[in-house]
Amino acid sequence: MPKARSMLLVGLAVLIVMAGFAFIRNLIDFPVYYAAGQSLRSGRTDLYAPDFALGRVMDYRYPPFFLLAFWPLWLLPYKVAAYLWYLLGIAEIAGMVFSIRRATRIAREKIRLWVVIGFVVTPYFVTILHYGNAHLLAIFLLFAACALAFNQKQVLAGLAIASAIAIKLTPALLLPYFAIKRQWRLLVAVAMLLVFIYIAPATYFGFAKNNELLKQWFEHVVVSQEFHEANGPINLSLKGQLRRTFSTVDYSQRVDGDVQYPAVNLASVPQSQIDRVWIAVSVLAGLTVFGLLVYISRRQRAGDDGKVFGETFALEIGLLICLMLFVGPLTSKIYFIALLWPVTALARFAFDQVTPQAKRVRSLLIFIAAINSVLPLLPGRWLQRWLLVLGVDFYVNLLLLLALGYVLLAMHRHAGSRSGEPQSSSPLTARTS
Numbered sequence: 001m002p003k004a005r006s007m008l009l010v011g012l013a014v015l016i017v018m019a020g021f022a023f024i025r026n027l028i029d030f031p032v033y034y035a036a037g038q039s040l041r042s043g044r045t046d047l048y049a050p051d052f053a054l055g056r057v058m059d060y061r062y063p064p065f066f067l068l069a070f071w072p073l074w075l076l077p078y079k080v081a082a083y084l085w086y087l088l089g090i091a092e093i094a095g096m097v098f099s100i101r102r103a104t105r106i107a108r109e110k111i112r113l114w115v116v117i118g119f120v121v122t123p124y125f126v127t128i129l130h131y132g133n134a135h136l137l138a139i140f141l142l143f144a145a146c147a148l149a150f151n152q153k154q155v156l157a158g159l160a161i162a163s164a165i166a167i168k169l170t171p172a173l174l175l176p177y178f179a180i181k182r183q184w185r186l187l188v189a190v191a192m193l194l195v196f197i198y199i200a201p202a203t204y205f206g207f208a209k210n211n212e213l214l215k216q217w218f219e220h221v222v223v224s225q226e227f228h229e230a231n232g233p234i235n236l237s238l239k240g241q242l243r244r245t246f247s248t249v250d251y252s253q254r255v256d257g258d259v260q261y262p263a264v265n266l267a268s269v270p271q272s273q274i275d276r277v278w279i280a281v282s283v284l285a286g287l288t289v290f291g292l293l294v295y296i297s298r299r300q301r302a303g304d305d306g307k308v309f310g311e312t313f314a315l316e317i318g319l320l321i322c323l324m325l326f327v328g329p330l331t332s333k334i335y336f337i338a339l340l341w342p343v344t345a346l347a348r349f350a351f352d353q354v355t356p357q358a359k360r361v362r363s364l365l366i367f368i369a370a371i372n373s374v375l376p377l378l379p380g381r382w383l384q385r386w387l388l389v390l391g392v393d394f395y396v397n398l399l400l401l402l403a404l405g406y407v408l409l410a411m412h413r414h415a416g417s418r419s420g421e422p423q424s425s426s427p428l429t430a431r432t433s
Contacts, residue, residue: 021083032054032059033070034082047067064201095143104348110351116347133334138164146174158188177316231254236336245265245266249263262386282326286327333393
């Protein structure tokens with residue numbers, strides 16, 4: 001058995017090394033970073049100019065710190081830099097799996113569980129490796145932060161989540177959760193490192209220029225993102241789904257010529273009204289989720305174990321990740337790699353127990369695994385684009401969001417019903433033999 005495992009690991013390593021040569025041939029986002037790095041090396045400091053990278057659509061959209069942090073890559077030939085970026089992505093995926101295992105205590109031997117998880121999330125990871133997008137780094141840092149927080153390493157967790165926020169702002173949605181859990185050292189570490197990340201590039205650009213660049217970045221990426229939403233990847237958040245379903249989306253206005261997307265709208269409501277609905281539903285969803293988390297936290301503090309994070313920690317983080325993808329202003333397909341955490345948390349609950357609730361969740365996960373493994377294989381460019389604008393991934397995330405809420409409510413309902421019976425076992429926490 002050890003010999004067979006060693007051979008399997010060697011074979012996997014060879015496959016990863018060889019696959020890298022295929023992935024780097026047609027990367028989409030890493031060439032943008034590399035072109036921006038070359039512009040920086042040439043002495044340019046207008047980071048957010050349309051021609052600083054590869055044009056108005058494929059422009060540089062990260063804070064100045066990101067470009068400086070990877071300066072060594074910009075010194076290398078493109079193919080060497082791209083391959084190292086691919087290997088970094090593989091290491092980040094391994095780190096994500098390691099982090100979620102640390103927070104859920106899942107054994108490697110649970111083959112059925114990992115197979116289902118793989119069928120659900122593998123298409124997203126293949127896509128992001130093809131893109132070479134920095135979102136993979138941000139989600140790895142987010143997962144690492146959560147695992148570190150679970151193991152009471154607050155400062156390191158704060159440093160990791162601050163780095164994730166510096167790359168993608170949406171991980172900041174998890175900060176109120178750590179405030180609910182009274183993780184003040186973690187939050188202070190986040191604040192201090194964010195200040196450092198945003199100020200450190202001043203040593204290269206100068207303080208005045210760095211402040212100007214930060215202002216330009218905020219206006220370019222956060223305030224004025226309508227151009228990129230219209231011309232970038234299909235938006236699979238609630239905002240994008242509402243627009244495609246209830247308003248007319250004019251794909252012919254895309255400046256890159258990528259206009260062959262079918263209309264799926266059921267009505268033609270003005271987008272301004274649609275956006276007001278998006279904001280209202282997002283606020284309601286956020287209040288509901290955080291209200292549930294406050295309720296759970298109070299119940300845990302009232303218990304006898306005195307733990308900061310209870311047995312539902314992974315489920316709670318999974319709920320927040322699904323909420324982040326649901327309410328975000330822009331969620332593209334590659335962002336759904338973050339579903340690895342909520343899917344793993346649900347799978348541990350579903351495959352580790354014999355309760356009716358676990359069986360329902362297990363059936364849901366198997367259904368989603370079938371959807372995510374079969375639909376990408378269906379032939380036809382038009383059909384794949386129709387599935388994309390229809391929002392299959394949006395509904396997958398929504399189902400997982402509802403399933404996580406259902407499991408958390410069910411677990412605490414049963415925990416409350418047995419609060420006076422400390423020796424009895426909850427049907428929701430009964431393990432399989």
